[in-house]
Amino acid sequence: MYIRKGVLGSLVIVMALCTPVLILSMSADKAVFGSFIALLAFSLLTFIHLARGNRDFLYSAVLSFFYVFLFLAPALQVYADKYPWIGRYSSDEINYGYIITFLSLVGFGFGYELNKKFGERKQSDIKYVLSNRGAFRLYIVGLVCIFVGIAFLGMESIISPRNMATDSVLESLESSAVASILQSFFRVSGFLCLVILIVDWISNRKSLNQSQITHRLLMIGSLFLIVMFFNNPVSTARFWFGCIVLSLFLIYIVYRTKYSAGFWFLLNIAIVTCVFPLMDLYRNSLETSVVEAVVNLDTFSELSTSPDFDAFQQQLNTVRYTNLHDHSFGLQTLSSLLFFVPRNVWPSKAQPTGKELANKLGYHFDNLSAPLSAEFYMDGWLFMVVGGMFALGFIYRFFYNRFRTSTDVFSVSFFIFMSCYQMYFLRGSLMAVIGYMVVGMAILFLIRMSKGLFFIQSKH
Numbered sequence: 001m002y003i004r005k006g007v008l009g010s011l012v013i014v015m016a017l018c019t020p021v022l023i024l025s026m027s028a029d030k031a032v033f034g035s036f037i038a039l040l041a042f043s044l045l046t047f048i049h050l051a052r053g054n055r056d057f058l059y060s061a062v063l064s065f066f067y068v069f070l071f072l073a074p075a076l077q078v079y080a081d082k083y084p085w086i087g088r089y090s091s092d093e094i095n096y097g098y099i100i101t102f103l104s105l106v107g108f109g110f111g112y113e114l115n116k117k118f119g120e121r122k123q124s125d126i127k128y129v130l131s132n133r134g135a136f137r138l139y140i141v142g143l144v145c146i147f148v149g150i151a152f153l154g155m156e157s158i159i160s161p162r163n164m165a166t167d168s169v170l171e172s173l174e175s176s177a178v179a180s181i182l183q184s185f186f187r188v189s190g191f192l193c194l195v196i197l198i199v200d201w202i203s204n205r206k207s208l209n210q211s212q213i214t215h216r217l218l219m220i221g222s223l224f225l226i227v228m229f230f231n232n233p234v235s236t237a238r239f240w241f242g243c244i245v246l247s248l249f250l251i252y253i254v255y256r257t258k259y260s261a262g263f264w265f266l267l268n269i270a271i272v273t274c275v276f277p278l279m280d281l282y283r284n285s286l287e288t289s290v291v292e293a294v295v296n297l298d299t300f301s302e303l304s305t306s307p308d309f310d311a312f313q314q315q316l317n318t319v320r321y322t323n324l325h326d327h328s329f330g331l332q333t334l335s336s337l338l339f340f341v342p343r344n345v346w347p348s349k350a351q352p353t354g355k356e357l358a359n360k361l362g363y364h365f366d367n368l369s370a371p372l373s374a375e376f377y378m379d380g381w382l383f384m385v386v387g388g389m390f391a392l393g394f395i396y397r398f399f400y401n402r403f404r405t406s407t408d409v410f411s412v413s414f415f416i417f418m419s420c421y422q423m424y425f426l427r428g429s430l431m432a433v434i435g436y437m438v439v440g441m442a443i444l445f446l447i448r449m450s451k452g453l454f455f456i457q458s459k460h
Helices: 002-028 032-052 057-080 091-114 132-153 162-173 176-207 210-230 238-256 261-274 276-280 290-295 299-305 311-325 331-337 353-361 372-405 409-427 430-449
Strands: 126-130 455-459
Touching: 002 032, 002 057, 002 261, 032 057, 032 091, 032 261, 057 091, 057 238, 057 261, 057 299, 057 311, 057 372, 057 409, 091 311, 091 372, 126 132, 126 176, 126 409, 132 176, 132 210, 176 210, 176 238, 176 409, 176 430, 238 261, 238 409, 238 430, 261 276, 261 409, 311 353, 311 372, 331 372, 331 430, 353 372, 353 430, 372 409, 409 430
Parallel strands: none
Antiparallel strands: 126 455
């Protein structure tokens, strides 16, 4: 009975989400074929995922991104023939853009489904838990990283509006690569120390006495306040601030509720369409009325004209760019993976894909997004789209397999972090957003390698 209800409920959700998108696309009379096959693939993957009733929040976040940025927003844009940036596109170009979306979903879906076991761990009677000294050491590590970060980046970069804060950091460090590395390291490290402390406390609090619980809560509470001050929504890029808030909420969902990934799928859609546009209020000035912004929020206008939702147009621009300048044959992806290498060391290092598109296609503003599917297309045509998304699906299933079968605090912490970072990682540009993810992986790896300083073995 529960399986039948889950299947029927999933079918209703998929139909409710996809029907208006298909109607808009067909009404536009420009992308019927492309949007139909892409939406068919999306519907199938979403239905299978929701009907399973699992807790793969990472996969849910990926599907949420595709729905909002590569289906809902494009349908409104194509229907109105109006895009976030100046541009007009033919029916062939729009259909081709949807074919890229279709192949991205197919590649990701196959990669995910083929990895059924890799990453799973056999349940063990032994697990690692934070010792009292280890928890304090981790707390100190988080504090030190944050305060050293403030010293390096300057207090001006913490309390100023985001554009002013970014200019201040670049002016003091004189290198965008160094600025990116430092910001990524100091912002991520303190936050991940907080996540590990919370995850360990929730999963092992029954083994702590009242005094130990009090000490842990004091450390968690004070580190939380410092992390939120250091990563406040005024000076911090909203993708990172949003990731922090969502991660803390997802910890609660993982440990305190039985919500399946379907809840996370719908929640992400609601947040991105209704909250995401409001998170950019303090980009240039502190004199902004939140109440007025909420009252005047026009979601449909935001989805069709706001640069926040330019992912599909950038996918179209990538097709146009490669017709004029050929593909980059892996240079974009390689440059993004090696984001920390300064340009004076590597003169031929590529620009972020969004910036490259803006410069070559005549846009005056170059801080543009570029979805991961567009990054892959620029690097190697449709073959790279399928292959890159296949690899991504395989890797993401590995993360879920590890999360599902392990009580390892590192696996759980990283899965939570990744599940909340997807909207921004997939939206791109890759070079602009990969630093936080790579640094997060490196920090968790270092803590894991030195776990003797923080953890002790304990039986379940």
